[in-house]
Amino acid sequence: MTKKKTSADKGLDFGILPSLAGYQLRLAQIAIFRDFAAALGEFDVTPGLFGVIVIIDANPGLKQSELARAAHLDRSTVVSVIDNLERRGLVERRPAENDRRSNALVLTPDGVALLKKLKRRVGEHEKRLVEHLSEEERVTLVRLLQKIFPEQRLTQSHT
Amino acid sequence: MTKKKTSADKGLDFGILPSLAGYQLRLAQIAIFRDFAAALGEFDVTPGLFGVIVIIDANPGLKQSELARAAHLDRSTVVSVIDNLERRGLVERRPAENDRRSNALVLTPDGVALLKKLKRRVGEHEKRLVEHLSEEERVTLVRLLQKIFPEQRLTQSHT
DNA sequence: CTTGTATTGTTAGACATCAAACAATTTGAC
């Protein structure tokens, strides 16, 4: 019988939580977010923001709606995010060629320069993350994570 | 050479993101959150809120600060969360025995009843999550996730 | 006991995110 409730100040009972993969995922993500913030806090960039910058860099000229879908953000959220990045001089909204409704997003030279620094920091952060994992374990982890969300299959056009 | 940028509407380039364990974790968590919301949306309960309820159930009488530490929330956030749950009649703030500053948190009968339903739904959700994983893979995933976040450092106070 | 320090719950202010509504524009049906 290990069932002992309110044992001590620190010895809290987490019930069924630890057995849930979703919970472990959540814990891992919280820890990652903290380390990421500590590593990049100086630049005021969150994991999500980093992703946005990388995507714009890799797809110059993409529209806000496309960015929203790619980054799993709402269109309205992208407005704030790009406002933010534009205010910092990292991203530019250009009129799209074919569509007068859309903006074509591109990184400014400052944005490109910052991204370079960020990538180095993220690389270190990533290394720290998988510090206690062998290369094989790291690959396995990524593979299992990808198996979890079937959303991945949307990457190939589904229509 | 698979390097082809802005190939089509759907064929976006995600740069280095897919190779990052942190990114895959983030994607997985987004997918999980969506499925969780779909499974429990009817009850207006998020993964975090579910965790809070489970922890209170497993540690009746715990203080708000203890809950904050356990659930990785700020003390001020716990105020809102408990306000919410108390408004719904699921949790009760009782005066703590030894400490007139603290509240002792307990689930109401309604809270206990709801938790029972929630657990069933979460079980189904969890099963869906690991649907494409063998039992061995599931165990491996949880083990690797635990290896990622050295929570042991958080467990021991550093001062 | 008195006094300084720490802890607890709370409020106020900031920020990120989402959903709903909107005008401008594009697309598709006829």
Place this chain on the structure above:
DNA sequence: GTCAAATTGTTTGATGTCTAACAATACAAG
């Protein structure tokens, strides 16, 4: 070509989270 339907970016309002400050209470040193 005309007009309804869909898409795009935006604004507004709601929610959840954090940090910084605060008063009340507990604790520790003398």
